[in-house]
Every structure is written in C-alpha cells, then in structure tokens.
Amino acid sequence: MDSVIRLILLCLPVVMIIGNDFSVNQTECLEGVVGKSIDIPCSFTYPETYKPRKINIHWRRNDRFGEFIFNLSRSYIHPHYRGRIDFLGDPIWKNTGTIRISHIKQSDQNLYFCLVEGKGNYTSGWQSNTGTLLIVRGQGPTPSPAPLTPSVTAATSARTGEDEDELGQGVILIIRCALALGMLAIVWLIGIYLMKSREVTIHPIEGSGNRPNERRVDQTEITSRNL
Template identity: 20%
Template sequence: MVTGPDSLFVTLLILLHTLPSESVKFEVLGPTEPIVAVAGDDVILPCYLKPNISVEDMTVDWRNLDPIDDIFYRYQNGRIILEDQIPSYRGRTSLFKEELWRGNTSLKLTRVQVTDDGLYECLIQSKDWYDDIKIQVLVKAVGSRPVVSIEGHREGGMGLVCQSEGWHPEPDLVWLDSKGVSLSAGPPETHRDLKGFYTVKQHVIVQETDTNLFTCRVLQKRINEEVETEVHIPSALLNYTTPWRLSFIVCCCLGVITVIGLALTAFCTCKKTENDSNI
C-alpha cells in the first residue's frame, strides 16, 4: 500500500483523470445571418471550433433539419461515413481535410439545388463535450426575363399575358403603366416543376393611354431580385374595331336609316293624302 507523499500524488492523478478536463470544452461557431446560395453554384457552410483545436479524433455531423431532419454527412475517428447518406447529397459534400487539425469543419456543397434550401446543423462531439450551430441556407434562382404576348381584343381593351420561369423562391408578378402605377389584372398563375423552380403567369386588359407603354415586372423581395419587360402597344391596335363592335355599329346605322326611311314614307303618304283631299 502506497503511503505518504507518493500516496497523495497518486490520488491527485486519479482525480485529474476522472474529472472532466476544461481543455476539452469548446464552442462551435458559424454565421449568424442566412447563407444565400445560387442554384447551380457551389457554396461553403462555415463551421469551426473555438479554440481552434483539432477535430481529427472527434465526430462531426452535418444534418439537414428542414424538411428531412437527418444526417447527410458524418466524419468520425478520422473516417468519412457516408453509407446512409441522403441520396440527393451524394457526390456533392466534402470537408476541408487539411483544416481539420485546427478546428475548421466547414462543409462544401457543390452544384446547389433548390431543394437544398432549409435549416442545417453542424454538430461536433468529443468524448466529454459537444456543441452545435444552426445555419439557414437560402437558395435563390433568378428566372427568365418576362415574355409578354398579345392575346387580342377583349371586353374593355386589349388582352396581354406575361410569363417568367425558373424562379426560387416563388416570386410576385405585377403589371404597371408608364407612370409605375399597378394595373388591375387577373389572378396570378403559379406552377412549380419537379426540380423546385417556379413559373408565374398573369393576364391583364389594357386600354389606350398617352404613351401606350406597359411593364410586366417579376420580383422576389426575399432575395432582392427583379426583372421586367416593357411593351408598347400601337394605338392602331388598341383602337381597332372588333367584328362584334363593327356589327353593332352597322346594325345601328341600318336602324337609323330604316327609321328615317319610314318617317319619310309616312310624310310623303300624308302629303299625298292631303293633296288628294284638296282636289
């Protein structure tokens, strides 16, 4: 049995071994603002330790919390474990291996898809400690310049339709006159394809103005993007008399001519009768 100073020394070693060491505690840091990624590009999701200690003997989990809530990348004991990786992330994720020794666990996500939009978690675990950070990823895709087509004459004016495709998130579409005042238009039509891109369309009926200039604007305030197309409609088109209006005018004219003819006939008949009675 060890006694005296040696005994005290052994006891201290045991206590130091059993008590959690402050040196293994760390904090996981990352961005506080959303990361904006462009569909089709690559993006880096920052995540690192403070202090900058090595994670080579730790576990690093990257998890998608929205909407699937599952691990899509794991680094553990010096190995990358991807056996159960979410299929949509296969071949698109990696860490910076040369940076792991100083606590950099940032994730590189290549060929960003609109379905990557959501909330992510970077979780780092050692034997005695763990911490995490959550990162909001906003995937944006700016759609095509609006295409404006003339649909022809409608009740009340000329019918126009505007369409733009390839957007994310879902955008708004507005019709404006030459002064920037919103026009009353039909209900917006929105379609989302299998890849998550949005197409928007909206019809409007316009009437002649001093400029005959009209603008279709598509905007997404969340990503601060907008595109627009201006169109000029000639007065000759706006003032064109449609067949039904032409028929109506012709009928009115014929009606007026008929009434005048009947009136003249009646007048002549009365005049003739009056002359006959005088003889």
C-alpha cells in the first residue's frame, strides 16, 4: 500500500495529456489461458516539438485511475504479479511499453492501462482511454487418446499372424508325434502276436519227441515176452 501511495504522489505533478499529439495505442481485448503467458502490447507517440530526456512506463488495472501494478523506472511490480511480469518494450527507440504476464491466473482478468510519462522540456503523461480487457479462460478438456496409427495396427496384425503360424505348427507337431506313437504301438502288437504263434507251433514238436522212447519201451516188452 505504501508503494502505491508513493507512486500516486509521484504522478501528481504529471500533466495528463490526451490528444492528437500525444497518444497511447492498446489492443482493445485479449484472451489468455490459465497457466499460460500473454503479451499486452502498448505503443505511443508524441509531437516532434517534445524532446523527452527520459521516458517511464506505468501500468494500471481496473480503470484509468486504478492501482498501479508496474513501474519501469522504480522496478516495481504489484505483489499479485510479482515474478510474473516482464517488460518487453523499448520506450526510447521504438516507443513501446509492452509487458508480458506469465502463469496467468483467473484473477488476472481485468482492464489494463498503459501510462507513458515523459520528462523533457516539461513533464507530461498520457494514456489510453479504453485500455486492454484481458479475458482469462480455463484450460480445455484433456484430449482423448490418439487412435492407433496404421504402423501400429499393421505391427499388431503381423504379430497375430505369427502367433497363428506358431499355433498351427504346434498342432502339426502334436499330430506327427501321435502318429509315430501309434505306429510304434502297432509294431509292438504285431511282434507279440508273432511270438505267441511261434510258441503254439513248437509245442507239438516237443510232444512228438517222446514217441521214440515210448516205442522203444514197447519193443522191449515184446522181446521179453518172446524169451
């Protein structure tokens, strides 16, 4: 508050001149976004007969006679804007007093007026009648996820095809293994069958081997009887 009062007292001797020879040009309306930055441009002119040795730039808010938020020569920045106002103008060579407000807040929505103060053969100050209305809007909705690009879709399709090929090869391998096992089982059964058949054939031959002995016994008995 003390700083504001000092600035007002400083500006009391300044003669406010608004006319064709002294003018301040500002954009009527600007729109900013919360969290972003915005430049509020200001340019001015003065008559050729006026020879300022020094030019200072002030900025007010609310109305033409509102509170000061910026003073170039005193490096003053209102506490609400501290660390968020940068001076982009060149008052001496380009006749500009543009400022930038960073990290915009919803409470920054207001009217802003640029006041030019010149010190030369006499002290004068002039500013715009309308100022610049800054409208602040909130950030937009969160964007929806982007659709899959053709390359991603193609890669997914290719991977699906590879999975199908691997599945088909697995099924074929299982079928081949089953067939091989089936063939082994058939061969094993045939071998068992042949072995059983051979045992049946050999049995009568073993029985016939006893017949000579039996016959020999019969002949002995017959010989004994003859004696």
